[in-house]
Amino acid sequence: MSSTQTSFRTVVLDNGLRVVAVPQPQLHRAHAGLYVRVGSRYETAENNGLSHFLEHMLYRGTDRLKNAHEVNLAFESLGGYLYAATQTDFGVFSVTLPPESLAAACGLFSEVMHRPAFCDIEIEKGIVCEEILEDLDDEGRQVDADNISRALIYGSHPLGFTITGGEQNVRSFNEAMLREHYARHYTAANSVLVFSGAVDADAAIELGVKNFSDLPRGEHIVPTPPPLTQKKPRLRIVENMSSQTELRVCFRTISDRAKERSAMDMFMRIIDDGMSTRLYHRICDSQGLCYDVGASFDGYEDDGVVDFVAGAQHARTTRVTEEILALVRELAEEGPTEEELVKARQRHVWELSGLRDSTEDLAAFYGTGYLFDRVETPEERHEKLAAVTADDVRAIARFIAQPERLNVIAVGLLENDEDKRLTDLVKGYKFK
Incomplete structure (x- = not known):
């Protein structure tokens, strides 16, 4: 990597909240994110x-900002925009804006995250139910292949649930449920506050102290x-x-x-890190079997899944x-070439260096790192990869290649015995 080391500062507030400041002085936007x-x-x-x-409801308003429009107007008037996303095992809430607006925005951000009014619940239910419909067919069946894959792999364990839940559940949510869930999760013990971009580390930490010291400590959720x-091997075919x-x-x-x-990171780069790597070259370039194909590692703090998508x-x-x-089996039997390793290492270097160009990506690197107790700097990650x-x-x-770890999902129309051929292939998969 570059000889320039990533500079950051972190403190733990009296309530247990971890606050991280990662200045990127070459940038012209400031960023604050709560993980x-x-x-x-x-x-x-x-x-x-x-x-x-609950993620949707937090941006719906506070006692002072009476609705979603007033919340968004307040942040946009400072040159920023609000972002929120819920993943399987964490949520992120953030604002990116001009650095001169950071202090004012941080006060607003704290108000929105600390004091939600939970207004317009019924309106938001309609919006979320529309989102749920995107993953269903005309008969109301789940047809999102990613959702089906997690249900097949994890069954009744929560990792097998969809993030959005079902319409019946959403319709049943009320303010008491929202407040109970909020009180359990939105605590200092379960959160990390990150500042990145055009920020001064000391000033950012002070903003964290000023605006988030009253976040309840709570209990760390395991x-x-x-x-x-x-x-x-398991197989699910959905027509x-x-x-x-x-x-x-x-x-x-x-x-x-x-x-x-x-080693997993290197495995993924050798499998799929552009159109010259094994997966795309084999399936698309060499055989023309499909337009696009990809692979990703979905890691949790206690488990993980490698997904091949086509x-x-x-x-x-x-x-x-x-x-x-066959590709996975070959890599398990023969390993990568030295040429592949050299290329993968160098691309890791470039990607980690590129974190300095994005406020959001660098904040996510540190935010999720501290949230899941796998703290490292980009330079330390590079050393491990090298x-x-x-x-x-x-x-x-x-x-990875063991049969008891394989799950295959096909959502489509497998006619003319294609379903039987796929079943025979998956059920007969072996690896010594």
């Missing part, structure tokens, strides 16, 4: 979707680990009228905090699956 341990994995079947709905009971079949080939793997995480002609679903499985060997990558590939 919270909240999401579908902390829910039950009865309240699934409550974290996501989720229930998912069981590992799978003994053989859906569409022009292509949405395919997911998923391998359950290590957690985001495992010591092999650096949209293919219905009749090619089995072929694409077969090639993905030490990964071909044998390390081969070992993680062998770990």
Whole structure:
């Protein structure tokens, strides 16, 4: 990496809130983000979707700012915009704006996050239910391949829930449920506040002290680990009228905090890091089996999944699956080439250096790092990646490639015995 080290400062407030300031003086925008341990994995079947709905409600207004319009107008008048997202195991709330507006915006941000009024609940229910419909077919069946994959892998464990929940649950939410969920999760023990961009570290820390010291301490939430009971490959085929079949080939793997995480990062870069890497070259360039294909690692603090994603002609679903499985098997048997490792290491260097160009990405790097107790600097991550060997990558590939870790989902129209061919392939998958 560049000889320039990433400079940051962190303090723990008296209430236990971790505040991190990561100046990027070359930028012209300031950023403040609050990362919270909240999401579908902390829910039950009865309240699934409550974290996501609560995210929507927090920007709906305070006692002073009476509705969503007033909230958005207040931030936009300072040159910024509000952002929020709920993931499976964390939520992020942030504002990006000119640095001269940061102090005023931080006070507003604290007001919105600390003192929600929970107004217009019924209006927001309608909005969220519209969002839920995006993942359903005309008969109300779940057809989102990613949602189906997690249900297949994790079953009734919360990691198998959808983030949005179902319409019936959403319609049942009330203010008392929202306040109880808010009080449990939106605490200092379950949150990290990050400042990045055009900020002075000392001044940013002072803003954190001034505006977030009254956040209740709360109790640190530790989720229930998912069981590992799978003994053989699993397959789910969902019939859906569409022009292509949405395919997911998923391998359950290590957690985001495992010591092999650096080897996993290298494995993913060798598999899919542009159109010259193994996955795209094999399936698209060489055989023309589909227009696009990709892979990603979805890591949790106690588990993880490697997802291969493709949209293919219905009749090619089995072929694409077969090639993905063969690719994983080959990497597990032979490992990567030295040329692949050199390229992957260098691209890691460039990506980590590029964090300095984005307020949001650098904030996420530190925010999720502190939230899930895997704190490191970009330079420290690079050192770990640079030490990964071909044998390390081969070992993680062998770990992934086991049949009891394989889950395949196909959402489309598998006619003319294509469903049987796919079933035979998946059920017959083996690796020594």
